[in-house]
Amino acid sequence: MSTTGESPRVLTVTNRHRRGRRPPVVLVAVLAACALVAGCSAAADPAPAAPAPATTAPPAPTTTAPPVPELPGGDTVVFPGRRMAALYGHPGTPSMGVLGEQDLPRSIERAKRLAADFQPLVREPVVPAFEIIATVADRVPGADGDYSAEMSVDELRPWVEQAGRAGVYVVLDLQPGTTDFLTQARRYTELLARPHVGLALDPEWRLEPGQRHGVQVGSVTAAEVNRTSQWLAGLVRERRLPQKVFLLHQFRVPMIADRQAVVTTHPELATVLHADGYGTRQEKLETWNALHAAPRPTGLWWGWKNFIDEDSPTFTPRETYAVRPESPVFVSYQ
Structure with missing residues (x-):
């Protein structure tokens, strides 16, 4: 049962009771029913989903140039040093x-x-x-x-x-x-x-x-x-x-x-x-x-x-x- 569909009916019963000055028994019952319906609806609603864990983007691939080979005797500069x-x-x-x-x-x-x-x-x-x-x-x-x-x-x-x-x-x-x-x-x-x-x-x-x-x-x-x-x-x-x-x-x-x-x-x-x-x-x-x-x-x-x-x-x-x-x-x- 939808709570939205009940609203016009609740308003009509309440107005009629006010005109006849009778105890609002029907109103209390209706309100109780509405509360019950609202409670059931709330209980039926699923709990909000937990936020998805943050994902870290994989590091961009890097390319390291191979080292410059050494000369006979070491180092990469000819002179001075040899x-x-x-x-x-x-x-x-x-x-x-x-x-x-x-x-x-x-x-x-x-x-x-x-x-x-x-x-x-x-x-x-x-x-x-x-x-x-x-x-x-x-x-x-x-x-x-x-x-x-x-x-x-x-x-x-x-x-x-x-x-x-x-x-x-x-x-x-x-x-x-x-x-x-x-x-x-x-x-x-x-x-x-x-x-x-x-x-x-x-x-x-x-x-x-x-x-x-x-x-x-x-x-x-x-x-x-x-x-x-x-x-x-x-x-x-x-x-x-x-x-x-x-x-x-x-x-x-x-x-x-x-x-x-x-x-x-x-x-x-x-x-x-x-x-x-x-x-x-x-x-x-x-x-x-x-x-x-x-x-x-x-x-x-x-x-x-x-x-x-x-x-x-x-x-x-x-x-x-x-x-x-x-x-x-x-x-x-x-």
Whole structure:
């Protein structure tokens, strides 16, 4: 029974009793019935539902980038904090440097012994290294016509992989002939994407059309160097790699005539000016001093090359580190 349906009837009975002045018995009964109906209705109503427990939204998924791998010797910045002592040359070719005088396992051991010779002279770790001539200046144009013989990635891969496992840093050296450094560097993207592999440019072997190796000493513009360094720095950022050695060989000022325009501000790269050239002690120091005196950008690190057979005599490790105005952080032996 609905309480809403009873309301008109209750009002009619009450008015009639007031007109006849009779005891309101019927009214009391009706009111009692209404109260009973209201009580039953209230009892029948369900209790209000308990509020639903508050729900906490699951945390949004987060992706944490993998850490940047460390360099041989620790950390992710090349210099300062370490030095490098390297065997230079072409695998299997003894005439091109000491790296080619023995097989890969013995090259690793020789590089470690070389680093150990330098270690007592400095506090920072001296890391063993290879500087591998990946593209070799050639007197004939070859199938691609660029006067440069390129090692394949497959040929270089064992040297890069085994060196990395042994804690040996690797620098790939380019002698590009009549092609440009960036074109050759891109050939080795797979290897340069390894955290322990850097890049060296050798302007002596960068020819203009019509020039020939052994007739002219090559050269490179700062613009070409900068295009190469910009690409390499981008690879470091894209692959989340530690800082790389970016090494520029030079023994004559005209080899990089506008060297002051070379960009050295890429934080992804440690740009090293590597003083090449052989001869007597006096001749080597004259080359070193001339390279320091020529216009140059700020932010350069310095390297030095010792020629075991051609120098007379070869600098000892102590003599090498003693050169001034600054001690070289990258020393190679050819």
